[in-house]
Amino acid sequence: ENLPNNVPKGPLTIPGLGSLDYCLYLSDMRRLRDKYGDIFLMKMGSKYMVYLCNYQLVKEAFSSPHVVDRPQFQMLWFLTDGVPAGVAFTDGEQWSTLRKFLMRQMRNLGMGKSYMEDAIMSEARKLANDFEKRVDKPAKIPKSVEVSVLNIVWQLVANKDYEYDDKKVIDLMDLMHKWFVDTGYLVLPDFFPILNYLPKFLRNYLLKEHITDELKKKCIDFTKETIEEHRANLDCDNPVDVIDHYLIEMDEQQKNPNGPQFKSDLDLTMTIFDLFAAGFDTTSSTLRWLILYVASHPEVQRKLHEEIDSVLQSDEEISLNHKDSLPYLEATIYETHRYCSFAMAGVFHQTSKDIQLGGHTIPKGTHVYACQALCHEDPNYWKEPEKFQPERFIDENGKFKSQKESFMPFGIGRRQCIGEALAHMELYLVFAMLLQKFHFAPPQGVTLDLEPKQQPLVHYCKDQDLIITLRNTKPEE
Ligand code: HEM
Numbered sequence: 001e002n003l004p005n006n007v008p009k010g011p012l013t014i015p016g017l018g019s020l021d022y023c024l025y026l027s028d029m030r031r032l033r034d035k036y037g038d039i040f041l042m043k044m045g046s047k048y049m050v051y052l053c054n055y056q057l058v059k060e061a062f063s064s065p066h067v068v069d070r071p072q073f074q075m076l077w078f079l080t081d082g083v084p085a086g087v088a089f090t091d092g093e094q095w096s097t098l099r100k101f102l103m104r105q106m107r108n109l110g111m112g113k114s115y116m117e118d119a120i121m122s123e124a125r126k127l128a129n130d131f132e133k134r135v136d137k138p139a140k141i142p143k144s145v146e147v148s149v150l151n152i153v154w155q156l157v158a159n160k161d162y163e164y165d166d167k168k169v170i171d172l173m174d175l176m177h178k179w180f181v182d183t184g185y186l187v188l189p190d191f192f193p194i195l196n197y198l199p200k201f202l203r204n205y206l207l208k209e210h211i212t213d214e215l216k217k218k219c220i221d222f223t224k225e226t227i228e229e230h231r232a233n234l235d236c237d238n239p240v241d242v243i244d245h246y247l248i249e250m251d252e253q254q255k256n257p258n259g260p261q262f263k264s265d266l267d268l269t270m271t272i273f274d275l276f277a278a279g280f281d282t283t284s285s286t287l288r289w290l291i292l293y294v295a296s297h298p299e300v301q302r303k304l305h306e307e308i309d310s311v312l313q314s315d316e317e318i319s320l321n322h323k324d325s326l327p328y329l330e331a332t333i334y335e336t337h338r339y340c341s342f343a344m345a346g347v348f349h350q351t352s353k354d355i356q357l358g359g360h361t362i363p364k365g366t367h368v369y370a371c372q373a374l375c376h377e378d379p380n381y382w383k384e385p386e387k388f389q390p391e392r393f394i395d396e397n398g399k400f401k402s403q404k405e406s407f408m409p410f411g412i413g414r415r416q417c418i419g420e421a422l423a424h425m426e427l428y429l430v431f432a433m434l435l436q437k438f439h440f441a442p443p444q445g446v447t448l449d450l451e452p453k454q455q456p457l458v459h460y461c462k463d464q465d466l467i468i469t470l471r472n473t474k475p476e477e
Contacts, residue, residue, distance in 0.1 A: 004354070004361040008050060010041035018043040018191075023051060024184070024456040026344055026373050033374060039358045041366075045191035047071070049367040050357075051345070054378060055406035057358050058370040062413030064355055070415075071350045071367050073190040075183075078212045079219055079273055085263055086270025087418075088278055088347075097260035098267060101249060102275075103418055105156075105242050117320055119155040120426055123148040124433040130164055131438060131468055138443045138465035141288050146173055149284040150276070152426055157275055158226050159241040172222065173280075175215050180281055182208045184456045223269045242275070243268065275419075281458075282342055283423045288461050289340040290333065290431050293388055295440035295466050296448040300390060303328055305471070308436050314472070318432040320425065326432065327400035331393035333427050334402065337409035339388050340452070341373035342459050346411050372408045373459070381406035439469045 011021035011032070019042045023032055029051060032040050038053040052058045061067045069091040074082065076089050084090050087098040130144040144164045150173060151161040162169040179186070185208045189195040195207065204210040230243040239245050246268050253261050262268070294301040311325045312318060323330070349368040354361055362368070377385040381403075383392065395401040410417035417423075442448045443465050452459035 003363060006359070006361050007363065008039045008041040008358075008360045009036040010043075011036075013043045016045070018045055018047075023049075025454060026341075026452075026459075029053065029345070029371050029374055033371075039360060045193075047191055047367060048363060048365070049348075049369060050362050051369045051371055052357075053371045053374045055375045055381065055408075058372075058375065058408065059412065061355075061357055061368060062349070062370065062411075062415070064357075065414075066352045066355050067349050067368055068414050069350045069352050071190075071348055073187055075186045075190060075212065077270075078216050079223075080266045080270055083263070083266055085266040086274045088274040091352075093260055094263065094267070098262065098271060099418065101246070101262075102242070102271070105245055106418055106422060116152075116156065116422065116425065117429070119161075120152055120429045121317065121319075121433075123151050123161070124430045126164070127430060128433055128437050131434065132470065135438070135468050135470050138467060140463050140465060141291055143170065143173075145287055146177075146280065146284045148430070149287065149426065150280045152283075152422075153275055153279040155241070156422070157242045157272055158230070159244075160226075172218050175211065175218060176277065177281060178211050179215050180277070180458070181455060181460075182211055186212060219273060220269075223272050226272070227265060227268060243272070246271070278417070279419050279422070283419075283426055285342055285458075285460055286336060286340065286423070287427060287430060289342070290336045290427065291434070291440055291466070292448060292450065292461050292464075293336055293339065294332070294435075295442060296450060297388055298441070300332060300388070301435075301440065303390075304332060304435050305439070308432060312436060318429055318436065320429070322432075323428070326428075327394060327398065328390060329428065329432055329435075330400040331390035333424070333431065334393045334400075334407075335388060335390040338376045338382070338407060340459050340461070341376050342409065343411075343457070344371070344373035344459050345457055346370035346372055346408070347415070349415065370408065370411065372411075375406045375408060378406050437471060439471050441467045441469070443467055 011019040013019050021032065021042070023029055023042055032042075032051065033053040039057055040051050040053075042049045042051065052061055070089045072084065073089070077084060084094070087095060087102055090098070127144055127148045130142055134142060147162060147164050147166075147169065150169070154160050154162070185206070188207055195203070198206070200209070227243060231247060234244060234247055236248055239248055246262070250262050250264070250268075253259060294304065307326055307328045308318075311322055346369060351362055351364050351366045351368060353364045356362075376382070379385055393401060393403065410420040410423075446465070448466075449462050449464060451462070453462055
């Protein structure tokens with residue numbers, strides 16, 4: 001095949017099919033890295049994929065202006081009938097216009113302002129009440145974790161929230177989760193276009209296309225309804241949420257037709273979906289990992305309880321003002337990002353021209369995966385990386401210290417997550433509220449399973465029973 005002769009090494013390939021090996025799970029990444037080195041090349045169908053397995057390579061790649069684009073998968077545009085829209089998977093000016101707009105919104109609505117802090121605290125209280133119904137008997141972490149995180153995104157986007165038992169929302173959430181989990185199947189026709197010619201019943205069976213069809217039906221109604229409601233009630237002098245601001249900005253843009261433009265309601269529909277998809281499964285899964293890790297590390301939990309009790313009176317609520325006084329909490333959240341590596345290979349980028357990287361040529365159109373899970377366990381940057389140790393984020397004066405090198409739960413560079421500060425605010429406030437009220441432990445005699453589910457690209461924790469105890473009724477240790 002017509003490849004430059006210094007492309008990275010990788011498994012043998014068969015024309016039309018791809019590599020004679022696969023890289024789906026973290027164990028595959030480790031295995032292939034050990035065999036071919038920190039940069040290796042795979043092929044699926046007609047597409048090449050390069051995997052970057054150390055921080056220096058990821059940093060070098062993501063500081064290039066030619067590794068910013070996303071692969072254009074048709075399966076992503078099911079809500080807009082094939083038209084690229086939104087922020088997370090578009091490129092060029094369409095992407096940068098929306099990204100700048102959203103970053104501004106996140107700063108104005110979300111960051112450090114009481115609007116979002118209030119919204120998060122209200123969800124945290126509701127969540128704590130729901131946990132209270134499950135105390136003293138083996139119980140799984142409830143679905144309310146997802147609804148509460150979704151409510152926070154929904155407050156930001158549409159100024160609305162839902163009851164924990166709202167069937168419409170639970171259905172939509174489950175469907176979205178399924179769509180996420182089955183992306184691996186849904187994306188196959190983008191690699192093997194011949195699959196598009198299979199009859200529909202086979203596509204449903206093999207590629208799970210019926211999930212996309214169902215999600216489309218539900219999401220289209222949901223977003224259309226919400227946008228129309230906002231349009232009808234818009235008060236231009238007092239915009240409240242992202243949709244209000246978008247509608248106003250779109251009006252402004254029309255006065256200046258030569259400036260950057262949103263693609264009308266399509267961009268808005270897809271942006272709503274992007275914020276949902278990017279904002280809720282990521283944050284709620286991280287909250288689940290936090291609970292699981294402290295339940296299986298009693299010493300960490302004891303220190304967290306001590307720290308919280310020393311800063312907050314028993315009837316006093318956590319707020320963002322306490323942040324500097326809770327370094328161990330901050331460190332535990334960071335260590336959880338490192339240890340679970342939720343987006344274990346980041347979100348794929350694509351080269352927009354041939355580039356040089358780590359002494360190799362990477363051809364134009366290659367998908368680029370930043371293996372954050374491998375960076376997070378690299379012994380050159382992390383002492384005893386296999387241990388869950390929040391102390392690594394604490395300095396010699398007992399203060400929280402961040403680490404930039406080889407730490408990238410939110411990605412790095414121009415595509416870095418725009419919701420990082422919001423996610424952090426949520427995890428900090430919600431987890432502190434739960435810790436103040438509850439103690440988490442495995443059922444007697446049980447060791448919790450901290451291995452992620454076998455699932456390509458993301459690390460979900462396994463659903464398992466915990467014993468949740470109210471702290472004021474049962475002294476700890
Ligand atoms: C613990 C929670 C979260 C994690 C671990 C996470 C992680 C990530 C990662 C790894 C990326 C890809 C970066 C890249 O392409 O190199 C990303 C992108 C993105 N995230 Fe997050 N995220 C989280 C929460 C959120 C939240 C709360 C929101 C918004 C409500 C959000 C919105 C986005 C968007 C819109 C993008 C696409 C940015 C772009 O393509 O320009 N994320 N996130």
